[in-house]
Amino acid sequence: GENVEQHPSTLSVQEGDSAVIKCTYSDSASNYFPWYKQELGKRPQLIIDIRSNVGEKKDQRIAVTLNKTAKHFSLHITETQPEDSAVYFCAAHTGRRALTFGSGTRLQVQP
Amino acid sequence: DAGITQSPRYKITETGRQVTLMCHQTWSHSYMFWYRQDLGHGLRLIYYSAAADITDKGEVPDGYVVSRSKTENFPLTLESATRSQTSVYFCASSEQRVSNQPQHFGDGTRLSIL
Numbered sequence: 001g002e003n004v005e006q007h008p009s010t011l012s013v014q015e016g017d018s019a020v021i022k023c024t025y026s027d028s029a030s031n032y033f034p035w036y037k038q039e040l041g042k043r044p045q046l047i048i049d050i051r052s053n054v055g056e057k058k059d060q061r062i063a064v065t066l067n068k069t070a071k072h073f074s075l076h077i078t079e080t081q082p083e084d085s086a087v088y089f090c091a092a093h094t095g096r097r098a099l100t101f102g103s104g105t106r107l108q109v110q111p
Numbered sequence: 112d113a114g115i116t117q118s119p120r121y122k123i124t125e126t127g128r129q130v131t132l133m134c135h136q137t138w139s140h141s142y143m144f145w146y147r148q149d150l151g152h153g154l155r156l157i158y159y160s161a162a163a164d165i166t167d168k169g170e171v172p173d174g175y176v177v178s179r180s181k182t183e184n185f186p187l188t189l190e191s192a193t194r195s196q197t198s199v200y201f202c203a204s205s206e207q208r209v210s211n212q213p214q215h216f217g218d219g220t221r222l223s224i225l
Binding site: 001034099102 | 155169
């Protein structure tokens with residue numbers, strides 16, 4: 001089955017800096033890659049997603065890049081703000097089953 | 112996203128008891144999922160359902176039972192609860208008939224088994 005690895009497990013940045021979270025996946029058939037943000041005690045919420053026919057997607061301060069050859073994808077957050085502090089999860093979907101999630105990255109933005 | 116609701120939000124029970132977690136969605140999504148979330152493991156899939164009366168095992172199905180008699184409901188039952196099933200449980204749904212679509216999560220049920 002699919003295996004998704006996510007790094008780093010924790011990330012601390014200064015407000016205004018950029019943050020990058022990286023994920024690798026094992027199943028070359030995976031074709032959908034969402035990113036979720038989870039604040040403490042809350043539900044995971046979709047923040048951005050990308051499909052395998054696209055190499056990059058942006059939404060304001062958030063962007064995701066996908067390298068199908070290397071089987072990795074990354075989340076980029078620019079101009080970080082304290083409210084970006086949360087746990088971020090990447091996931092991969094092959095179309096046959098549900099999502100396989102990475103283990104999460106705890107992002108802390110220092111004011 | 113009030114479209115998917117879970118109940119109860121919190122539950123404390125004892126080992127050996129049966130407990131059922133409820134999940135209800137109002138979007139008429141065909142797919143529904145149950146995940147458990149534990150520190151260090153992220154979200155792990157327990158069971159999922161592609162439509163009413165169609166269910167399939169996920170990564171960690173042992174000790175759990177699901178049913179889906181109606182499209183909008185997907186209850187998860189722990190037939191004989193164990194301490195290792197203490198966790199936060201999330202239900203999710205998505206519409207995947209056309210192509211891969213996002214999953215939307217409920218608020219979760221925090222389950223403690225003593």
